[in-house]
Each structure stands twice: as structure tokens, then as C-alpha cells.
Amino acid sequence: MTESLQGARVVIGSIGDDIHVVGITILGHALRNAGAEVIQLGIQTPVEEFVATAVAEDADAVFVSSSNGHAAIFCDGVRGLMAAAGADDVLLYVGGNLANTAAADWSEVEARFLAMGFDRAYPSRTQPAQAISDLVADLAQRRSASNG
Amino acid sequence: MADNVTNERLTDDAFHAQRETIFREQLGRAPYDLDEALAFSLENAKRGTVAAVLQKAKATGVAAVVPRAGVASWEGQRALMQMLDEAGAAYLPITIDSLTRELQFAEAERRLASSTTEVSALNGYPIVAHGIEANRRLIQSFDKPVIVRANAVDLRITAETGLASGGTAFVSGPMYATLEYSKNTPLSEGISKWQYIFRLMGIYSEAGVPMADDAVGFSQSGTCSVPALMHVGVILDALIMASQGVKHIMLYSMLQGNIAQDVASCLAVEQLATEYLHKLGLDDVSTYVASSDWNGAFPERRPDAYGLIAANVFAAAIARAPLNYVKTIDEGIGVPTAESNADSIRVTRYLMNLIGRQAHAWRTPEIEFELHLNLIQARAILDAIIDLGDGDPVVGSIKGIGTGILDIPFSPNIHVKGNVLPIRDASGAVRFLDHGALPIPAEALEMERERLSHRSADPSALGYQDVVDDLQFLELDTFDPATGTEVKA
Numbered sequence A: 001m002t003e004s005l006q007g008a009r010v011v012i013g014s015i016g017d018d019i020h021v022v023g024i025t026i027l028g029h030a031l032r033n034a035g036a037e038v039i040q041l042g043i044q045t046p047v048e049e050f051v052a053t054a055v056a057e058d059a060d061a062v063f064v065s066s067s068n069g070h071a072a073i074f075c076d077g078v079r080g081l082m083a084a085a086g087a088d089d090v091l092l093y094v095g096g097n098l099a100n101t102a103a104a105d106w107s108e109v110e111a112r113f114l115a116m117g118f119d120r121a122y123p124s125r126t127q128p129a130q131a132i133s134d135l136v137a138d139l140a141q142r143r144s145a146s147n148g
Numbered sequence B: 001m002a003d004n005v006t007n008e009r010l011t012d013d014a015f016h017a018q019r020e021t022i023f024r025e026q027l028g029r030a031p032y033d034l035d036e037a038l039a040f041s042l043e044n045a046k047r048g049t050v051a052a053v054l055q056k057a058k059a060t061g062v063a064a065v066v067p068r069a070g071v072a073s074w075e076g077q078r079a080l081m082q083m084l085d086e087a088g089a090a091y092l093p094i095t096i097d098s099l100t101r102e103l104q105f106a107e108a109e110r111r112l113a114s115s116t117t118e119v120s121a122l123n124g125y126p127i128v129a130h131g132i133e134a135n136r137r138l139i140q141s142f143d144k145p146v147i148v149r150a151n152a153v154d155l156r157i158t159a160e161t162g163l164a165s166g167g168t169a170f171v172s173g174p175m176y177a178t179l180e181y182s183k184n185t186p187l188s189e190g191i192s193k194w195q196y197i198f199r200l201m202g203i204y205s206e207a208g209v210p211m212a213d214d215a216v217g218f219s220q221s222g223t224c225s226v227p228a229l230m231h232v233g234v235i236l237d238a239l240i241m242a243s244q245g246v247k248h249i250m251l252y253s254m255l256q257g258n259i260a261q262d263v264a265s266c267l268a269v270e271q272l273a274t275e276y277l278h279k280l281g282l283d284d285v286s287t288y289v290a291s292s293d294w295n296g297a298f299p300e301r302r303p304d305a306y307g308l309i310a311a312n313v314f315a316a317a318i319a320r321a322p323l324n325y326v327k328t329i330d331e332g333i334g335v336p337t338a339e340s341n342a343d344s345i346r347v348t349r350y351l352m353n354l355i356g357r358q359a360h361a362w363r364t365p366e367i368e369f370e371l372h373l374n375l376i377q378a379r380a381i382l383d384a385i386i387d388l389g390d391g392d393p394v395v396g397s398i399k400g401i402g403t404g405i406l407d408i409p410f411s412p413n414i415h416v417k418g419n420v421l422p423i424r425d426a427s428g429a430v431r432f433l434d435h436g437a438l439p440i441p442a443e444a445l446e447m448e449r450e451r452l453s454h455r456s457a458d459p460s461a462l463g464y465q466d467v468v469d470d471l472q473f474l475e476l477d478t479f480d481p482a483t484g485t486e487v488k489a
């Protein structure tokens, strides 16, 4: 494996009232296999718990998953609470199934979640490898930015 | 309260005391007038009930085809149900949103206010926020009976509201709600909350409104699973329901794409229910096999989704299941459009009818193999659980979760051991990769090992990565029309 997340600390869970567990389980394993330290919060994780854990665990990234159609309800406040907790430098990714109808257009959905302050938003069926290579790139960029 | 839960029927005093408490705590009001609700419900039931639809389906051999569907607004829900009615749904669903299920009634009401007929901010119909009067108007505007669909650990207020509004069926039970839908709740707590709902259904039934309930068990985990293990959950849910007075029970059988195993699954769950209800002296209960389309990751492309639905319906029709809960061709994308919902009902009705007539020709030896395997596995687990509880399935289940003789794969619940892993064999039938501490008989393990040897010469070399790969088994057509190539090998 060429890409490595050695040393990276990632918090992951399904948000709000969401009970979908399969995606975060697989993603958690994949991140761990890529070398990351994974803090798995499981299903129905309150926004506050994501934030508190990110701070307490000194996380590099938080992976928020929402599949049940309520992403727009629960994801709105995450970036604000992170900033209030002094953790504005933590990368925020969101994925799962972010729309709430089969008729939704992905580019509009993506724009909405980026506007909420997520660094990246993913459509359903994103392969873990995609998220991992993005995270490797984002972390490398952060490192070179803080060095330079 | 939750510490010494047993399978005993709730006393009237205990039921009414609990009723006062939950209405005060969760809604800040006195309970609904139960006598008024029973009187309304009795009158409403004269127009038809879910139980009567199912009895007829079982007697005539013409399967009932039923979708799931819910949106926030009253008008939107009315339009959706009308479309499903016209497409041929045998009874009509009102699926409840997940904020209401999680007791966030005020937030659900706020999101309802921001929804329109066209745009739903919620993933279902907030039945408590709409209120009994509006719900009754909705339900009474249709000739067909209504099932109120939800799942969560504590649906006592939702059930009270749904039944008082004229619903004649409800969904789920403690096995599914606690072990597949909750992170922290101990099984004992889930069981005692669900016993309240079943007793409520019993009270309606005793007043002359035969309430029906879906026993889902471990049949909707979202991953493939060994049918016998799914049935263990179904039977436990059914026994707990029946003990509180529920008289009509739909037995879930999730279809997973291997026809012989799926047919056997439908046959086995009915046989097991009859056996174990009898064992507990609950013979006056009617059961209906609820074949349920594949519930894991669905193909994204509509033609592929049609293919999967057809394979599922084929199995359900051969088993002569009286009921099919349909998935839609939009399942792999998002909440279905009205047209997709209608098309999916139509294709299901069509195939049920066509294949159902030829069912006898397809009862193959392979089905007998799967049926035998299924029954010996399920009985071994159920007997061990009931023994552990000295004859009480509730006591046995609670203890069994601790020892691992009751265990399921991919549970989000922290109290579940989680040592069991399912794997597909070469023909897609689901076996145990690891059965943890489940008391599976040696004969069954040998039958499974032989089948797995067709996938891998050395079954013990199969591992977690194969399990993960299997999660996408039914998205199996990898041809990408955009590039004209196969995406993966």
C-alpha cells in the first residue's frame, strides 16, 4: 500500500438520529488498515459528541456519516461548534446519503454541504479508497502549509 | 423495571400506570381517551383491517403486495398513498419519520412546518405532530386499511397515536428495535417497552379490532445473514407479541438472491412459528409469511434493480408467501419517486401472479436441503435460549445476549457480542463464516462447510475481506455503460 495515514487520528460516526451502521463499519476498517488511529463513535452520535471527541482525541479529521435523509437537519451546526471549541483546524468530511430524495441533483447537494463548512462532501457509494487518498492529500497539504 | 423482565403478560394496573407516565413525560399531557379510541377504531375497522386482507390472501393464494412510504406533509402523504392505492397496494403504509421515532416531537413539528407537498424535510410522516384528528381524516379517506410503519426502541406514543388514528397494523418488536437499531439500550429495556405496545394491541384486539404486527426479528440488518439466525429473531419477537395478546403476526423472511435458500426461508419461518407458538401454548395466533425484498445495498441502475426484485419475487411466489413487502427500483439511489414506487408494485404483482401458478414445479431437492439446514440451525438456537430462561424466551434472550448464544452480525448495539459473520457461498447462499458461540449442530456445520468448499477449496482461508466484498454482492453487474467496460473483475 503506497498511501499511508500513519499517525493520523480520525473520528467517525453516524450523526443525529441515523442508525445506518454498515458504511461506517467498513470505512472504519479501511481507515485503520491504511494506518489511521480510528475513534469509532457508532450510530446516532450527537453533534456535540463529535466535537467533544475531536477535541479530546486531538483529531486530524472528523468523518460524519448520514444516510437516513436527515443530513441537512443535523449537519448544519458541526463547523460552528468545532470553531467554538477551538478546533477549527480539524478536517471535516461528510458522506453517506446526503440528499433526501432520489430526484436530487448531486452537485447542488454537494454545494449545500460545502457551504455548511465541510471540507469535502461525498455522494453515496463512495469507495473508502477515495476518501483515504483525499485525506492523505489534504493532510500533506496542511503539513506543507504549516511548514512553509 | 427493566431488571426482571419476563414473558408474563402485563397486568392492567401496570399497563395503565405506565400509560399515565409516558404521556406525562413525553407529551406533557394526560393519555388519549382509550374508550373513545377503541370505539372509533371498532367503527373504522368495519371498513376493513390488515388482518382481514392477509387472511384473504392466505386463503386465496393471491399475495398481498405492500410498499413502505412516508413524507412530512398531510397533502403529500395523501397523494403518495393515493398513488400506491391505484398501483395495487393491498394495504397502505404510513412510514413515520425518524425524529418522531427518537421522541424529538417538537423538532419533527418544526421540520413539518418547513415542508411542503412537494418538498419533505423529513424521512417520513410525523404522526404525533399531525395529531389524531388529521390522521383519522387521512386514514378514512381511503377504503384500504393502513399499517403504521416505524422502528425504534421506544415507540409507545407513536403506537398509541397510530392505533387511535385508525391504523390496524404496526411494525417491529424488541429484537429488531433494540439489537439492530440502538447503540446503548440493553435488550431488557427494549423488551419491556415493546411489551407495552403489544399489550396495547392486545387491548384493541380484545375490544374487537384485530391488530396485526410485523415480526421483523433479525431480518432487516442491511447485510446478508444466515436465514435461520434471522428467523430466531422473528420467532422471539412473535412469541413476545403473542404472549401480550397480539393475534395476527407477519413473519419476515428477507430474500437474499439465492432462490432455493429464499424459498426455504419462507417455508421455514412459518413452520418454526407454528412449532414455537404451540410450545408456549399460543395456538390461537394467525401467522402470515412476509417475504421482504433484499434489504441491503441495492443496485443503483434501475434495470439491475428490476432484476433483483424479480429474483426475490420469484422465490416468494414459489414459496406461496401471502405477503410481499416491496422495495423499489430507486432503493439504491434515494427515497423513491411516486412513479418508481408504482412501477415496483406493478412488476411484483405481475410476477407473483405468473410464477405463483407454477410454484409446485419448482419445489426442488435443493430447497429441501436448505429447509432441513435452516430448521436444525434455528431450532438449536431457539431451544438453547428457551432452556436458558427455564422455558421463558424473554429471560433466555436477555441471558443469551450476555453469553453469546444469541448473537448477530453487524449489530450497532454495544451489548451484542458481535462474533458472528456471514458469508456467501459460490451460488450466493448465505452461510456462517464464524458462528461465534451460537449452538449450531455439527451436522449443520458440516453441510455449510461442504457448500463453502465450492467457493474456496480451503473454506478456512475465507476472511473478513470476503465478508466486506459480499456486502456488495447484489450490486453484481459491474458493466459501466459510460465507458463500455467492466469496472472490476
Ligand code: B12
Pocket (backbone or CB within 6 Å): A017, A018, A019, A020, A021, A022, A023, A024, A026, A027, A062, A063, A064, A065, A066, A067, A068, A069, A070, A093, A094, A095, A096, A097, A098, A099, A100, A101, A102, A122, A123, A124, A125, A126, A127, A128, A131, B095, B096, B097, B098, B101, B123, B124, B150, B180, B181, B220, B221, B222, B223, B295, B296, B297, B298, B299, B330, B331, B332, B333, B334, B335, B336, B412, B471
Ligand atoms: C441497509 C439499509 C438500511 C438498514 C440499516 C441497517 C443498519 N443498522 O445499518 C435498515 C433497514 C435498518 C434501514 C433503515 C432506514 N433507512 Co435505510 N438503507 C439501507 C440501504 C439498503 C443500504 C445501506 C448500506 O448499508 N449500504 C452499504 C454501505 C457499505 O454503503 P454506505 O452506507 O453508502 O457507505 C459507503 C459510502 O457511502 C461511504 N460513506 C458512508 N459514510 C461516509 C462518510 C464519509 C465522511 C465518507 C468519506 C464516506 C462515507 O463509505 C461506505 C464505504 O463503501 C440503503 C439503500 C442502498 N444504498 O441500497 C437504504 C437507505 C440509505 N435508507 C434510507 C432510509 C430513508 C431509511 C429509514 C429512514 C427508513 C424509514 N423511514 O424507515 C431507516 C432509518 C431510520 C433511522 N433512524 O435512521 C434511504 C435514505 C434516503 C435518502 N438519504 O435519500 C435509503 C437510500 C433507501 C431509499 N432508497 O430510500 N436502512
